[in-house]
Amino acid sequence: MxxxxxxxxxxxxxxxxxxxxxxxxxxxxxxxxxxxxxxxxxxxxxxxxxxxxxxxxxxxxxxxxxxxxxxxxxxxxxxxxxxxxxxxxxxxxxxxxxxxxxxxxxxxxxxxxxxxxxxxxxxxxxGPAAQAAGQRVELGRISIDTELMVAYKDGRALELTQREYELLKFLGSQRGKVFSREALMEHVWNYEGYVGDVRAVDVAVRRLREKIEDDPASPQFIVTRRGMGYFFNA
The missing domain is CATH 3.40.50.2300 (Response regulator)
Known part of the structure; x- marks a missing residue:
């Protein structure tokens, strides 16, 4: 259809x-x-x-x-x-x-x-049909249930948008690895070979930090590597 x-x-x-x-x-x-x-x-x-x-x-x-x-x-x-x-x-x-x-x-x-x-x-x-049943990604204080598509901090469910959940899941699945904004546009936004304005990434990261960080001004989970991009620190 x-x-x-x-x-x-x-x-x-x-x-x-x-x-x-x-x-x-x-x-x-x-x-x-x-x-x-x-x-x-x-x-x-x-x-x-x-x-x-x-x-x-x-x-x-x-x-x-x-x-x-x-x-x-x-x-x-x-x-x-x-x-x-x-x-x-x-x-x-x-x-x-x-x-x-x-x-x-x-x-x-x-x-x-x-x-x-x-x-x-x-x-x-x-949704769950596309996920491995019951798979849970443990990231220290953060955990992600990929079957239910829900993220938790200290055992409490986080109210994330679809984009925020996808961004957290992607960075968390490859913790410690730095991804440029362009790479995130490719992997999370699904834009192949993306070249262009990437501020959508910065907005999504900022909103995600407001929901998962103890102090969004001093992030401990979603960390910026200056001049390179973002990575999940766990």
Missing amino acids: AKRILIVEDEKNIVDILSFNLGREGYQTLEAYDGDAGLQLALEQDPDLILLDLMLPKRNGFDVCRSLRAQGRSTPVIMLTAREEETDKVLGLELGADDYITKPFSMRELLARVKANIRRSEMVAA
Whole structure:
């Protein structure tokens, strides 16, 4: 069954280009031209992924993403924005967007990101069936139950997002090994041969530290190796 992608974008020429190219790749598309209509379609149609413009009539992309996550929807969201300001991109990630791409973008890059985010969502949905039954990774005070897809600190379950769980599981499974931001984009975000903006990694690491570290300002678990990347210290 074809994957369905919701395009929420107020510029019709962009919607037409996206719909055409996504259709050629075998995706079905839904279209909305303002934030209110986009949110309604997202909730009613439950698409496999949402391409969400930042600047929209009636309700902006930030508000749409915030509302989706507040209602417990985990649909992958890629934000489309013409803005270059770092604060906008980081805010989108903080509100629950999975990724962003800045206009003008190449169709090849956008399609690669769509494919990667849908693949990641499918892997998460597979859940325990895709995991070794009962496998538990012990990392000192941190432990990860890969069957239940739950991480614990000092025996207490942590409330992690899917991305935070995947990041912790990946670094924890290869503790002591340093991974660059680009490598993490490949292994955790599923972007093969990734070259580009990597601040999504820094946002995810910071949010994960806020949940697992005794003192996020002085991390003991997810540690930075200056100029190289991150590693799990256990």
